[in-house]
Amino acid sequence: MLLVLVLLGVALLVAQQKSGKNSRLEYSKDGKLVLPKDYREWVFLSAGIGMTYNSDATPKTNPPFENVFVSPAAYREFMKTGAWPDKTVLFLEVRGSESRVSINKDGRVQTKIVAIEGHVKDSAKGGWAFYGFKDGAQEGTLFPKTAPCYSCHQENGATDTTFVQFYPTLIETAQKNHNYKETGH
Numbered sequence: 001m002l003l004v005l006v007l008l009g010v011a012l013l014v015a016q017q018k019s020g021k022n023s024r025l026e027y028s029k030d031g032k033l034v035l036p037k038d039y040r041e042w043v044f045l046s047a048g049i050g051m052t053y054n055s056d057a058t059p060k061t062n063p064p065f066e067n068v069f070v071s072p073a074a075y076r077e078f079m080k081t082g083a084w085p086d087k088t089v090l091f092l093e094v095r096g097s098e099s100r101v102s103i104n105k106d107g108r109v110q111t112k113i114v115a116i117e118g119h120v121k122d123s124a125k126g127g128w129a130f131y132g133f134k135d136g137a138q139e140g141t142l143f144p145k146t147a148p149c150y151s152c153h154q155e156n157g158a159t160d161t162t163f164v165q166f167y168p169t170l171i172e173t174a175q176k177n178h179n180y181k182e183t184g185h
Contacts (some may be wrong), residue, residue, distance in 0.1 A: 024071070025087045025120065032139035033118045033131040039091045042069040045167040049097065049108060053152060065110045067093045068167065078170060082177025084160050088121040116140070119153075119162065128153070128161050156183045 026034040036042075050063025070078075074088035096111040118131040118140050130149045131140030143149060158165040158181055159174045165183055174180035 024073075025089050025122065028139050032141055033089075033120060035091075035116065035118075035133055035138050035140060036089075039069050040093075042071055042091070043075040044068070045070055045075075045090075045169065048166060053156075062097050063108070064114055065095045065097055065108075067095065067110075069093065079173055082159070082174045082179040084121050084162065086121055086123045090119040090162065092117045092119070121160070158183055 024036075026036070028034055045068040047068070048066045050060055051066055069091045071089045074085055074090075077083075077085040078088075092115075093113060094115040094117075096114050097108040098111050099106065099108050101109050101111075113136075116133040118133070119128065120131065121128050128150075130143040130147065132143060133140040153161040153163070157163055159170070159179050164170045164174050164180065171180065
């Protein structure tokens, strides 16, 4: 009976490790961020369409959708504490948009992936960093610290350099934990 329980426990542990294998922060040998194969199964935080941060931007005919996913472990910790734990990974998946697709006569639907970016909190690598995945790459290249995303997120991120103000399911938790700042109007 004890042997059966031990084997069952080991099998359960292996199954949990396999199911969450790609849900952790992983780098390649040359320091690139590895794109988890299952990131679309992560917690979906929000989608925006045609978002821009430039006041003089002109509206686009086919504005892109931006979907944001966060690793399940980071999401659970955030919901408990209102803060992102070390090793948090958020992925921004930018997709094209189209109208009049199939039976749709108005409105917009998401189409192919245009870009993927990662936003990673890793104290071993100096804190928050951004990675870009070009042309379907499975490994993302670190953006230089001079890239505008760093200063924009630092100045405008509602919580710990992240745009929690755009993730409606997180705002209340951040506010309740006194970890939310009002940004730009």
